[in-house]
Amino acid sequence: MKWRISTGILSLFLLVACVSARGEETHATIIYDDHATEISTANKDRGQLWVTTVDLKRATGFELKPQGVCRNELCFPVPKPRQQEFVRKSTGKTWFNVVAFALLVHQPVVHDEALATWYFGLRSDQRQGLSSLEAPDFTLPDMSGKLHSLSESRGKKVLLLTWASW
Amino acid sequence: MPGWQAIYQQLKDKNFEIVSVAQDTNGVKDAGPWITAANPTYIALIDEKHLVSKLYNMVNVPTGVWIDEQGKIVRPNEVAFVDDRFKNFSGLDSAPYLNALRNWIEKGDKSVYTMSEERLREKLAVNDLNVILAAAEFGLGEHLYKSGHLKEAIPHFKEAQRLNPKSWNYKRQAYALSDAKSDYGTTFMDEVEKAGGSKVYYPPPDLKPAAAPKDKKPQE
Numbered sequence A: 001m002k003w004r005i006s007t008g009i010l011s012l013f014l015l016v017a018c019v020s021a022r023g024e025e026t027h028a029t030i031i032y033d034d035h036a037t038e039i040s041t042a043n044k045d046r047g048q049l050w051v052t053t054v055d056l057k058r059a060t061g062f063e064l065k066p067q068g069v070c071r072n073e074l075c076f077p078v079p080k081p082r083q084q085e086f087v088r089k090s091t092g093k094t095w096f097n098v099v100a101f102a103l104l105v106h107q108p109v110v111h112d113e114a115l116a117t118w119y120f121g122l123r124s125d126q127r128q129g130l131s132s133l134e135a136p137d138f139t140l141p142d143m144s145g146k147l148h149s150l151s152e153s154r155g156k157k158v159l160l161l162t163w164a165s166w
Numbered sequence B: 001m002p003g004w005q006a007i008y009q010q011l012k013d014k015n016f017e018i019v020s021v022a023q024d025t026n027g028v029k030d031a032g033p034w035i036t037a038a039n040p041t042y043i044a045l046i047d048e049k050h051l052v053s054k055l056y057n058m059v060n061v062p063t064g065v066w067i068d069e070q071g072k073i074v075r076p077n078e079v080a081f082v083d084d085r086f087k088n089f090s091g092l093d094s095a096p097y098l099n100a101l102r103n104w105i106e107k108g109d110k111s112v113y114t115m116s117e118e119r120l121r122e123k124l125a126v127n128d129l130n131v132i133l134a135a136a137e138f139g140l141g142e143h144l145y146k147s148g149h150l151k152e153a154i155p156h157f158k159e160a161q162r163l164n165p166k167s168w169n170y171k172r173q174a175y176a177l178s179d180a181k182s183d184y185g186t187t188f189m190d191e192v193e194k195a196g197g198s199k200v201y202y203p204p205p206d207l208k209p210a211a212a213p214k215d216k217k218p219q220e
Helices: A003-024 A053-060 A080-086 A097-103 B002-014 B028-038 B051-056 B095-110 B117-122 B130-145 B150-164 B167-179 B180-184 B188-195
Strands: A024-032 A035-045 A046-054 A061-063 A070-072 A075-076 A086-091 A091-097 A109-112 A117-120 A139-141 A147-150 A157-163 B018-025 B044-047 B063-067 B074-079
Touching: A024 A046, A024 A053, A024 B002, A024 B130, A035 A053, A046 A053, A046 A097, A053 A061, A053 A070, A053 A091, A053 A097, A080 A086, A080 A091, A080 B150, A086 B063, A091 A097, A097 A109, A097 A117, A109 B130, A109 B150, A117 B130, A139 B028, A157 B051, A157 B095, B002 B028, B002 B095, B018 B028, B018 B051, B044 B051, B051 B063, B051 B188, B063 B095, B074 B095, B074 B117, B074 B130, B130 B167, B150 B180, B167 B180
Parallel strands: A024 A117, A157 B018, B018 B044
Antiparallel strands: A024 A035, A035 A046, A046 A091, A061 A070, A070 A075, A086 A091, A109 A117, A139 A147, A157 B063, B063 B074
């Protein structure tokens, strides 16, 4: 019996070592800019969430570029000495830590453990509108599904009015 | 909404637009009948994710914001009643607000009801991390609810309510999606009572005519 237990303990140790080195593979739902993306293979590691750069682009629109993490003209440089907190290579793929990135850009992230869902809130650049006093723009559908942007009413005085049925 | 349509009819030829946005997680299903009944000619949008409340840090409905021709906020979030239907509850007359609105449409930035940049910044400043986190918890709750997981959504709605106790939207929208008594151990009216009554629920709009700083500029 004794050797069985020690083998068990040994394999447990190996498992723990493995997990701490590589995290835990998981399915993930990422909600970014209020848009949900299913990620079949992500990696959960001590509160961090790693996705491949392909999934990063799919879920957030951001890409890794020499100048930083970019989407169109918006770029956030990654501090050089902290590179390994954000990017790592394994299984022939480049992985990116989306939770660390959110912290870097002062973006709230909340998470539902049971449903493996991560919700990313407004980045600091998306919250600047109010202090500049510029009315934050948005695009939403009317009842027929036709999209309208607030900025289409530029040139007029606008009463923006929220209400609800509840 | 029929009230706003009447106001819009009176003012629309004065370079004025109303953009109304329904903060309803169930979208057209819940908000649609109201819009159909009012049949407005102003812009009436559906906001399932409460995006506008998130972007403007609104905590209740109805909330109005005045935006000038350049897209600049000139009066921030405040309660905006078009009639006196809720006067018994709120104690608020709609007339002073509507008069102020008309004054602005006529006078633009010369209106005493537009606010100085300093005052606007003071009113709009949000540096409270909890408020930002609350919006994320609410967003996560909404997503889980919409994907068929009401039970899992409730703890996130509760967390949003805890992190931003000033938001009535987080409470009322969540209560409307389930049973407030059994899922949240409370009711809307209990919450209003606890907060200090309807004066706290609907803080009256700040309509003291400000000495408009722009009027103090030397004459050209």
